[in-house]
Amino acid sequence: MSTPIGPTDSSLVPRFAGPATFARLPRIDQVPHTDIAVVGVPFDTGVSYRPGARFGPAAIREASRLLRPYHPALDVSPFAAAQVADAGDIAVNPYSIGDAVEALDAAASGFAGSGTRLVTLGGDHTIALPLLRSLHRRHGPVALLHFDAHLDTWDSYFGEPYTHGTPFRRAVEEGLLDTEAISHVGIRGPLYGRADLAADRRFGFGIVTAADVLRKGVDEITDALRARIGSRPLYVSVDIDVLDPAHAPGTGTPEAGGLTSRELLEILRGLAGCALVGADVVEVAPAYDHAQITATAAAHLAYDLISVLTLHTAHTAQ
Ligand SMILES: N=C(N)NCCCC(=O)O
Numbered sequence: 426m427s428t429p430i431g432p433t434d435s436s437l438v439p440r441f442a443g444p445a446t447f448a449r450l451p452r453i454d455q456v457p458h459t460d461i462a463v464v465g466v467p468f469d470t471g472v473s474y475r476p477g478a479r480f481g482p483a484a485i486r487e488a489s490r491l492l493r494p495y496h497p498a499l500d501v502s503p504f505a506a507a508q509v510a511d512a513g514d515i516a517v518n519p520y521s522i523g524d525a526v527e528a529l530d531a532a533a534s535g536f537a538g539s540g541t542r543l544v545t546l547g548g549d550h551t552i553a554l555p556l557l558r559s560l561h562r563r564h565g566p567v568a569l570l571h572f573d574a575h576l577d578t579w580d581s582y583f584g585e586p587y588t589h590g591t592p593f594r595r596a597v598e599e600g601l602l603d604t605e606a607i608s609h610v611g612i613r614g615p616l617y618g619r620a621d622l623a624a625d626r627r628f629g630f631g632i633v634t635a636a637d638v639l640r641k642g643v644d645e646i647t648d649a650l651r652a653r654i655g656s657r658p659l660y661v662s663v664d665i666d667v668l669d670p671a672h673a674p675g676t677g678t679p680e681a682g683g684l685t686s687r688e689l690l691e692i693l694r695g696l697a698g699c700a701l702v703g704a705d706v707v708e709v710a711p712a713y714d715h716a717q718i719t720a721t722a723a724a725h726l727a728y729d730l731i732s733v734l735t736l737h738t739a740h741t742a743q
């Protein structure tokens with residue numbers, strides 16, 4: 426592998442100058458080959474409450490200017506360990522969820538075809554379904570770690586099957602997931618009824634509630650999650666509303682009593698060595714953010730996911 430082209434050096438060009446690619450990384454057209462691409466999906470037509478996640482990718486990129494190249498907790502320089510590049514945004518139809526879902530699947534499959542793993546910045550949670558469809562085509566059923574206040578396994582809203590509250594029900598129905606290894610983490614807040622939980626259990630999901638994280642702590646939780654995942658190809662989906670609204674006010678469906686950013690970062694770091702094949706950070710809606718609190722958390726989560734991706738390369742070569 427030739428030496429990766431890294432981010433703009435912030436000791437030479439101040440980090441507040443120039444265009445905001447993720448972490449000031451090169452654009453995908455500036456590098457010969459990309460192992461890991463950060464890509465935005467500015468789409469929020471699937472939301473059930475406050476809109477605005479279409480502006481999430483730009484806000485996360487802007488907040489990512491301060492990231493530095495070395496990750497001390499994981500002892501890795503992710504942008505030297507692999508060629509990471511910013512692939513810009515996948516522009517999808519804001520007036521048709523069906524069109525958008527198909528176009529996103531096709532675009533994601535194009536990246537996978539050239540051996541590039543994706544860290545996708547949403548956008549609302551609808552986008553996880555086409556991303557999983559494209560991964561399934563390549564890897565077969567994948568393990569899923571889903572960080573969210575919400576189950577997102579509801580059936581439909583207003584008769585619509587593709588929404589931000591339904592992607593993981595569709596994914597199970599379509600056989601995209603290895604149902605021996607699918608978990609929600611951070612679940613809390615009111616539901617529509619007991620049947621929500623019964624259906625979710627029937628699909629095979631394990632639930633780690635936000636209260637479980639408080640009571641058991643991140644190490645015990647992470648060990649249990651890792652035991653369930655094993656060596657399976659793993660997709661990690663992070664809905665930013667898994668964090669408490671104090672840590673992530675800028676989102677569309679906030680729920681009290683969530684994780685701290687410190688807890689979530691530690692759980693993600695605990696996944697080092699897992700066969701991560703892709704990840705997303707979704708539901709950042711900057712209009713409700715303050716002082717970039719949410720966008721900063723999202724930028725750091727994406728940085729940690731990239732770092733974990735660089736620590737397992739077995740799937741890159743496929
Ligand atoms: N995926 C997110 N963020 N929210 C789902 C909320 C579904 C509801 O309005 O009941």
Ligand SMILES: [Zn+2]
Binds near residue numbers: 575664667678
């Ligand atoms: Zn959510």
Ligand SMILES: [Zn+2]
Binds near residue numbers: 708
């Ligand atoms: Zn969600």
